[in-house]
Amino acid sequence: MPSSRHASRHVTSSNESRRRRGRALDVVPRIFWATTAVVTGAAIGLVGLVAHDAPGHAASATQTSSSSSGRATATTPSSTTPSSTTPSSTTPSSRSKSNTTTTTLEPTTTTPVAVSGGTSR
Amino acid sequence: VTADLLTPSATQLGVARRRAWGTSMTIVVRPGLARPGAERILDAGLDAVERACSRFRPDAEIWGLSRAGGSPVPTSALLFDLVTAACEAAERTDGAVDPTVGRALETLGYDRDFDNVVDGPRWTSARPVPAPGWRTIALDSRHRAVGVPPGVVLDLGATAKAWTADHVARRVAAQPGVGALVALGGDVAMAGPPPPGGWPVGIALDSATPVGEVDTVVAAWRGGIATSSTTVRTWQAGGHAVHHIVDPATGDCASRHWLAASVAAPSCVDANAASTAAIIWGEEAPERLEAMRLPARLIRHDGVVLTLGGWPHDGEPHDHDDTVERR
Numbered sequence: 401m402p403s404s405r406h407a408s409r410h411v412t413s414s415n416e417s418r419r420r421r422g423r424a425l426d427v428v429p430r431i432f433w434a435t436t437a438v439v440t441g442a443a444i445g446l447v448g449l450v451a452h453d454a455p456g457h458a459a460s461a462t463q464t465s466s467s468s469s470g471r472a473t474a475t476t477p478s479s480t481t482p483s484s485t486t487p488s489s490t491t492p493s494s495r496s497k498s499n500t501t502t503t504t505l506e507p508t509t510t511t512p513v514a515v516s517g518g519t520s521r
Numbered sequence: 522v523t524a525d526l527l528t529p530s531a532t533q534l535g536v537a538r539r540r541a542w543g544t545s546m547t548i549v550v551r552p553g554l555a556r557p558g559a560e561r562i563l564d565a566g567l568d569a570v571e572r573a574c575s576r577f578r579p580d581a582e583i584w585g586l587s588r589a590g591g592s593p594v595p596t597s598a599l600l601f602d603l604v605t606a607a608c609e610a611a612e613r614t615d616g617a618v619d620p621t622v623g624r625a626l627e628t629l630g631y632d633r634d635f636d637n638v639v640d641g642p643r644w645t646s647a648r649p650v651p652a653p654g655w656r657t658i659a660l661d662s663r664h665r666a667v668g669v670p671p672g673v674v675l676d677l678g679a680t681a682k683a684w685t686a687d688h689v690a691r692r693v694a695a696q697p698g699v700g701a702l703v704a705l706g707g708d709v710a711m712a713g714p715p716p717p718g719g720w721p722v723g724i725a726l727d728s729a730t731p732v733g734e735v736d737t738v739v740a741a742w743r744g745g746i747a748t749s750s751t752t753v754r755t756w757q758a759g760g761h762a763v764h765h766i767v768d769p770a771t772g773d774c775a776s777r778h779w780l781a782a783s784v785a786a787p788s789c790v791d792a793n794a795a796s797t798a799a800i801i802w803g804e805e806a807p808e809r810l811e812a813m814r815l816p817a818r819l820i821r822h823d824g825v826v827l828t829l830g831g832w833p834h835d836g837e838p839h840d841h842d843d844t845v846e847r848r
Contacts, residue, residue, distance in 0.1 A: 504719075505785050505816050507833035508740035512723030512732045513534065513549045514704035516783060518750025519682070519728055519765075 534716065535559070541567050542575075542682065543634050544706030545729060550693060551700045551716055559693040559701060566689040573600040574677045576623060577634045583677070586669040593659055593666035601665045604658065607680045610794035611655035613813075617798035619769035621652040623674030628772065629763050630756060649772035678765075683747060683793035686710035690789075704728075709746045710789035722746050724818060726781050727753045737818075737835040745789025749796040750781040766800045778803040783818040784810065785832070791815075 535556030539546040546567075550559045574583040582600050596604070607620035626632070628650045658675075659668030669675060686703045687710045693701035694713025702720045703710045707728030711720050719742045723735030727750065739746070751774075755764045768775045782799035786792035795815050799806040807829055810817045816832040828834060 504742055505746075505831070505833055506719065506740045508718060508721050508738050510718060510721035510738065510740065512721045512735060512738050513536070514547050514702055514709055514720075515707065515723040515725055515728050515730050515732060515735055516704070516709045516746045516748045517707045517723075517725040517728035517730055517735075518748055518753035518781060519544050519706035519708075 537563070539563065539567070542571070542706065546706065547702075547704040548689070548693070549702040549704075549720075551714070552698075555693065555696060555699045555701075558696070559689075559699075562692045563689050563703065566685050566692070569599055570603065570681055570685045570688075573597060574603050574675075574681050576626075576632070576674070576676055576678070583675055586667055587674055589669070591668060591671045593661055593664070593668035595664060595666045598665065601660075601662075601667065603677050603681050603684060604667050604675070605660060605662075606684050606790055607675070607677050608655050608658060608660060610680045610790060613791070614794050614798035616655060616769060617801040618679055618794045619652045619655045620675045620677055620680070621655055621657060621673050622767045622769050622772070623676035624672070625650045625652055625767050625769070625772035626676055626765070627674065629767070629774070631765060651772040652767075652769035654769070679793060679797050680790055682706055683708045683710070683745065683789040686789045687712075687745065707748050708789050708793050709741075711741055711743050711745070715742045724748060724783050726750050726820070729753075737833075739785075739833055741785060744785065744787045745792040746783065746785045747789060747792035747796045748781055748783040749793075749800050751775065751777045751800060752780050766797060768801050775801045776803050777822055779806065780820040780822060780824075782806065782820075783832075785816045 533552045535550045535553030537548050537556055537560050539548075546563070548556075548559050548563050550556050571578065572581060575581045576583070582597060586594050586596075604620065607618075610618045611620065628648075653670060653673050657670050657673060659666075661668070682705050686705045686708050690701045690703040690710040690712040693699060693703075696713075698714065700713035700715050701711070702722075709720075709722055719740030721738050721740055723730070723732050724737050724739065724746075725735045725748075728748070749766060751764045751766060753764075755762055763774045764777075766775045767773065779800055782796045784792045784795040784799065786795060792815075795810060795813060795817070799810060799817065799819060802809050806819060807817075807827060811829055814830060816830040817828070818832045818835075819827040819829075821827065826835060
């Protein structure tokens with residue numbers, strides 16, 4: 401019956417796959433595990449970096465939202481990293497649409513360490 | 522170190538003050554031991570930027586652009602970055618913040634360090650000079666050259682101050698474990714690890730307001746907060762009071778629809794561009810700022826305070842955006 405043949409082919413295919421996988425594991429076990437280790441390490445590093453960079457160490461690198469808790473999160477194209485020694489190499493339009501970062505504000509009653517106001521004397 | 526600025530939860534902060542560019546400047550670092558190095562970075566940054574782009578120094582590199590008769594001029598990396606940042610701000614604000622307003626400012630009498638403008642106001646009857654527009658500036662990144670049409674005077678004041686705040690804060694914070702807040706004439710940049718609870722930043726019409734007399738306080742962790750105001754840095758010209766925020770389209774002072782606009786953004790340059798543009802946009806400012814998804818606090822000419830984009834309600838946590846209150 402077609403269904404049996406199909407199942408048989410499927411099983412066959414599965415068996416062949418297992419054999420191929422077994423041969424592959426026999427041939428390149430070290431490459432496989434080395435690649436897995438590198439990928440896992442990179443993922444852990446990336447998660448750690450994002451968590452460290454987020455305001456208050458919250459894992460929110462690029463999300464745009466305005467929550468009901470009084471916290472404001474904004475996402476806009478960031479300006480380029482200032483450098484007095486590295487020549488600029490891109491046009492303004494391409495640079496202005498490059499990276500994204502976040503800014504978070506919360507109300508506080510702490511005595512300010514600086515004042516943002518109109519530029520005066 | 523100014524002891525009265527230190528809060529119980531931030532006793533490890535180091536604070537230093539400067540006076541430059543006709544205004545006051547503050548740098549705050551944690552831990553406090555990083556303060557001497559931070560001061561050196563601040564002083565070097567202020568000096569370098571002034572030598573690159575001050576309109577009030579005849580030997581500033583930027584004047585070479587105006588003297589070139591429109592030909593592209595190879596520049597230092599610093600000046601190229603400053604001009605580029607100004608053009609980017611112009612692009613993001615649809616030209617509301619435009620570096621080609623130098624001639625317009627001169628016509629209004631702002632042709633010298635602001636301390637001297639106030640001390641000796643220039644009276645003029647000249648008509649306002651619309652800005653030729655930032656798109657007339659030719660940027661050649663490959664050769665790091667800038668071309669400015671004959672007669673055009675660049676004024677990078679709006680963005681250069683914020684750029685310097687960003688630059689200094691990031692340089693200081695490049696040291697492992699060091700966090701920095703740099704406030705240059707009301708433009709605030711933050712980088713590196715902040716104090717517990719964030720950097721408390723006071724908001725006021727005037728950046729010279731004592732920290733105990735600010736309108737409201739917000740905590741920020743990184744990026745920038747900038748405030749533009751039509752009530753400070755004013756002088757007399759042509760028989761009437763003017764201020765330093767020029768509408769590029771007219772060459773005259775922007776309307777006083779808003780007394781002040783404060784904006785938070787991922788960088789101080791972005792915050793400064795948006796807050797300056799908000800003044801120039803007038804009634805359209807709330808809609809445009811919301812489109813930019815930036816937290817903002819606007820004070821209208823009648824004293825009404827408008828917060829949007831999630832900017833915290835003055836004095837206490839809030840549950841709504843686009844809140845309005847009266848001062």
